[in-house]
Amino acid sequence: MLMKAASTTKHHAKPQRPEDERLPVGRSFAYGFQHVLTMYGGIIAVPLIVGTAAGVAQDEIALLIASCLFVGGAATVLQSYGVKFFGSQLPLVQGVSFAGVATMTAILNGGGGIQTVFGSVLVASFIGLVIAPFFAKVVKFFPPVVTGVIITTIGLTLMPVAANWAMGGNAQAENYGSLANIGLAAATLVLVLLLSKLGNAAISRLSILLAIVAGTVIATLLGMTDFSKVGNGPIFAIPQPFAFGLPVFDIAAIISMTIVVLVCMTETTADILAVGEIAKTKVDSRRIADGLRADMLSSALAPVFNSFTQTAFAQNVGLVAITGVRSRYVVTAGGVIMLVLGLLPVLGRVVAAVPTPVLGGAGIVLFGTVAASGIRTLSKVDYKDNMNMIIVAVSLAFGMIPVVSKTFYDQFPTWFGIIFHSGISSAAIMAVLLNLLFNHLKAGNSENQSVFVASPPRMVRAEEVxxxxxxxxxxxxxxxxxxxxxxxxxxxxxxxxxxxxxxxxxxxxxxxxxxxxxxxxxxxx
Incomplete structure (x- = not known):
């Protein structure tokens, strides 16, 4: 009897790490489906753009989309569930990175085929896999003043994505930015807020998913959805290795893609730190290294199954923040759903039929929550007798440059533009460098550096008191x-x-x- 009681106590013991909490299977897959819906638009955008630039047929673009879902699902399971040396074991969703789109398009426009793209991704990702443990050592240079800037920037840089979704997602469409699209996004936003306010905790946590479903129903009633393409194409399909032929290796393409891989590693590191802060769990250099190894192994294997570089999706960090569901097993369930979508293109076509404005309404809450989490981190920073205020101010402004002016780096060398075109990378690099300059390299620092201390001395006239x-x-x-x-x-x-x-x-x-x-x-x- 005593042994049975002890066993029961152990079974119900609270996990040592918040991300190790196990939820019932049904709830895990429901929350996991929220993650899939949140990142679905982003993961299919890259194969659509690259496939179109490569001039492949529509059925081959569909193959690229299915492959990206399949690889993203496998990468998500590896990252969140983890095995020895691979996977941060954090609630991080992996998917094809948008950071490489410009480089891959440049390779295609330069005469290289899609096989050259796959070859450059394979070699560059292998290089990233080798240097991952060394790259992870920079964690000691990511104090709250740096991580707060990065988390805030992640949220702010994603807001244009939410706005674009709310307007319709396709700038070439006639109804782009119409009141109908924005109204649908607004209705979805209101639904998220109302469902979040309800006393039922389960409904509140599922507010994003329920609002997206309800928003889709509203759109259907208004004739704003198109399910006509759901029946087109096969129901079941296994991704065929090297379906586009064997990879081609070009030195220039590999060098360019290696820069992209470094950007992906920077963004993944930032996302690992961000979700660690949100989940209130310890993140050290070893955990970052395991996460980066999973990132790079997935990216190296992606070309084999007709996909591209993988990275952690920042928008899903927002979902962790707003729902409060920090279980990595929920994200693992989402990865399984992505794997199934990759094997069942018909399900992927159903999810793809969700109107983009609906995702935009939900995205406003998701991405805003990420920024708010960063601001909360920055509120813990000590700004007295130091230059932390300058670090925050300059880094945030630097990260916003590519967001507010997309052509700012057009005249710079291609490799430079690739790195700094990402607001997240820009802010992360600037925050780390300024933190090194002011808080690690003490030589030359003056006393009472704080901008508050530096203000003019105060005085009051006698007659005023x-x-x-x-x-x-x-x-x-x-x-x-x-x-x-x-x-x-x-x-x-x-x-x-x-x-x-x-x-x-x-x-x-x-x-x-x-x-x-x-x-x-x-x-x-």
Whole structure:
């Protein structure tokens, strides 16, 4: 009996790490499906763009999409569930990286075929796999002042994505930015907020999924959905290795793609740190190295199954933050769903029929939550007697440059533009460098560096305090007397008028003073 009791206690013991919490299978797959819906638009965008640039047929583009879902699912399972040396074991969703789109398009435009793209991804990812343990050593240079900037930037850089989705997703479409699209996004946003407010915790946590489903139903009733393509194509298909032929290896393409891989590793490192902060779990250099190895192994194997570089999806970090579901097994369930979608293209076509504005409405909450999490981290930073305020200010501004001006780096060398075209990479690099400059390289630092300390010394004229009494204090911009009553603060003109009436005995209380001040014309104040 004692042994049975001990066993029961152990079974129900709270996991040592919050991400190790196991939920019922049904709830795990429901939450996991939310993750799939959140990143689905992003994961299919890359094969659509690259396939079109490569000039392949529509059925081959469909093959690329299915392959990206299949590889992304396998990569997600490896990253979240993890095996020895591979996988951060954090709730991180993996998928094909958008960072390589410009480089892959440039390779295709330069005369290389899609086989050359696959060859460059394979070699560059293998290089990333080799250097992953060394890259992970930089974790000690990611204190809260750096991670806070990165997390905030992740949320801010994703807001244009949400806005684009809300407008329709396709800038060439006639109804792009229409009131109907934005209205549908707004309705989805309202549904997320209302469902989040409900007292039922399960409904609140599933608010994103339920709002997307409800938004799709509304769109269907309004004739804004198109399920006509769901029946086109095979129901079941296994991704065929090297379906486009064997990879071709080109030195220039490999060098360019290696830069992309370094950007992907930077973004994945930032996402690992961000989700670790949100989940309130320990993230050290070894865990980052395991995560990067999973990232790079997935990327190296991706070309074999007709896919591209893999990276952690920042938008799903927001889903972890807003739902509070930190279990890595939920994300593993999402990875399994992606694997199934990769094997069952018909299910993928059903998910693809979800209107983009619906995703945009949900994205506003998701991405805004990421930024808010970063701001919360920055609120813990000490800004006294240091230059942390400058680090935050410059890094955030630097990260926003490619967001507000997409052509800013067009005249720079291609390799430079590839790195800094990502707002996340820009902010991360600048924050790390400035943190090194001001907080690690102490030589040359002046005393009292804080911008607060550097403000001019304060002084008050004697006549300005003669009216104050013992115990008076300021609170919320108001002057409060020792007895708790408010003392009106008036202009010189108002003071003169009130003083005259006071001498005549026309003022008996504070309300009289306010009444007189309010009656004076603004031009005379």
């Amino acid at each position: 003669t009216a104050l009494q013992e115990g008076d204090y300021f609170q919320g911009g108001k002057l409060i007397a020792a007895d708790g009553s408010e003392v009106p603060v008036v202009t010189a003109q108002q003071y003169q008028v009130v003083k005259e009436k006071l001498d005549k005995g026309e003022v008996t209380c504070t309300d009289d003073i306010r009444r007189i001040c309010d009656s004076i014309p603004a031009s005379e104040k």
